[in-house]
Amino acid sequence: MVTMIFMLLDALNNRHLLFLLAIFLLPSTVLSVTLEGERVQGGMLIGKTEPGNQIRFNDKPIRVSPEGVFLIGFGRDDSLQHTLEVSRAGKRVEKRQIEIAERTYRxxxxxxxxxxxxxxxxxxxxxxxxxxxxxxxxxxxxxxxxxxxxxxxxxxxxxxxxxxxxxxxxxxxxxxxxxxxxxxxxxxxxxxxxxxxxxxxxxxxxxxxxxxxxxxxxxxxxxxxxxxxxxxxxxxxxxxxxxxxxxxxxxxxxxxxxxxxxxxxxxxxxxxxxxxxxxxxxx
Known part of the structure; x- marks a missing residue:
């Protein structure tokens, strides 16, 4: 279906509309996630996603503000591998693995x-x-x-x-x-x-x-x-x-x-x- 649309638009030589459709068909660029903070045991990351997205961290839903801000944190002895999922309207659009560093303690x-x-x-x-x-x-x-x-x-x-x-x-x-x-x-x-x-x-x-x-x-x-x-x-x-x-x-x-x-x-x-x-x- 998508191929047929591209062929039709190309035949019509409507390059501007073709460009807009290409952007529309790449939701990952719109629904991306940024994470800032220390990726270590005991650390906390401040996340930012597109407003309206839902976030699951290690398969548990977490709060996302109306502006798309959320938090994830790691305990003292947490595992070093974690999973972050982004959904929109109930459909998963991205799944990301997060690796953190191990710490030693006194x-x-x-x-x-x-x-x-x-x-x-x-x-x-x-x-x-x-x-x-x-x-x-x-x-x-x-x-x-x-x-x-x-x-x-x-x-x-x-x-x-x-x-x-x-x-x-x-x-x-x-x-x-x-x-x-x-x-x-x-x-x-x-x-x-x-x-x-x-x-x-x-x-x-x-x-x-x-x-x-x-x-x-x-x-x-x-x-x-x-x-x-x-x-x-x-x-x-x-x-x-x-x-x-x-x-x-x-x-x-x-x-x-x-x-x-x-x-x-x-x-x-x-x-x-x-x-x-x-x-x-x-x-």
């Missing part, structure tokens, strides 16, 4: 600790479970806001004392990996919003994380700020990048004052340090 072994420093006592288990449910609920927010498109800044300045992906083995028991970036600074040091967002959790004292604040950036991408001394915003507040939101503290299960900044994209725990420039230093 592993630290500490022996001879009191049992209470390895496993919390049973009297605290109910509290821990309740607080975990509050955090999970706060991270369920999922809407069209694309507050992440203007990029991220450091929420505070200090010494990087802990990195994403590191893990401790305490008295021979492997503990959960560290999923954030630790910024050591004195109690009371200001914390600002790394990007625009909406506050979904402001809790003064959790068992593990002490003063805890969560800011949602849209598309189920959120920042968590842990061990805070003081929270300066409340749930439901709209914040802009650079707005004061909290003060660094030493609350919860810590050994010193610092900010633990974590980020979640849907079920993936991503590395905040991959989204910001190098830590600024004082002159």
């Amino acid at each position: 592993i630290q072994k500490i022996d001879g600790l009191p049992p209470s420093k390895v496993t919390p006592p049973k009297r605290d288990w109910a509290r821990i479970k309740k607080e975990a449910a509050l955090v999970k609920q706060a991270r369920k927010c999922d809407d069209d806001r694309s507050d992440f498109t203007n990029g991220f800044i450091w929420p505070s300045k200090g010494i990087i004392s802990g990195v994403y992906g590191s893990q401790r083995i305490l008295n021979g028991i492997p503990k959960r990996p560290h999923f954030g970036i630790d910024i050591a600074a004195p109690v009371g040091t200001l914390v600002v919003a790394p990007a625009d967002g909406v506050v979904t959790l402001a809790y003064p004292d959790m068992f593990y994380s002490g003063g805890t604040l969560i800011v949602d950036h849209g598309h189920q991408l959120s920042s968590s700020f842990l061990h805070l001394h003081k929270i300066l915003v409340k749930e439901g507040d709209r914040v802009k990048q650079g707005d004061p939101i909290a003060e660094i503290g030493a609350t919860g299960r810590v050994t010193g004052a610092h900010l633990d900044w974590r980020m979640n994209l849907r079920q993936a725990r991503i590395d905040p340090q991959l989204l910001v420039p190098p830590m600024p230093t004082d002159e």
Whole structure:
């Protein structure tokens, strides 16, 4: 059918119309996808596609904004091969394989600790479970806001004392990996919003994380700020990048004052340090 149309148009010597039809018959040029970001474990990619397209990542549908913006992320131990599918009007028009790089992480072994420093006592288990449910609920927010498109800044300045992906083995028991970036600074040091967002959790004292604040950036991408001394915003507040939101503290299960900044994209725990420039230093 397409061959017959081309033959007819060529016979009519209508080269302009022939060119337009050729473009029309190449949807892949119109329905392309661009991806920007770090293609590594713990990384996040900002995607852009034609408005109206649907995206599936590893066979799961993900949100696409009216402007065609979407996010995909990779966890600490994710596989190195992923699949991205683009559809329009229910029909697949493109399938792409995404390869990411593997990372190595710091592993630290500490022996001879009191049992209470390895496993919390049973009297605290109910509290821990309740607080975990509050955090999970706060991270369920999922809407069209694309507050992440203007990029991220450091929420505070200090010494990087802990990195994403590191893990401790305490008295021979492997503990959960560290999923954030630790910024050591004195109690009371200001914390600002790394990007625009909406506050979904402001809790003064959790068992593990002490003063805890969560800011949602849209598309189920959120920042968590842990061990805070003081929270300066409340749930439901709209914040802009650079707005004061909290003060660094030493609350919860810590050994010193610092900010633990974590980020979640849907079920993936991503590395905040991959989204910001190098830590600024004082002159």
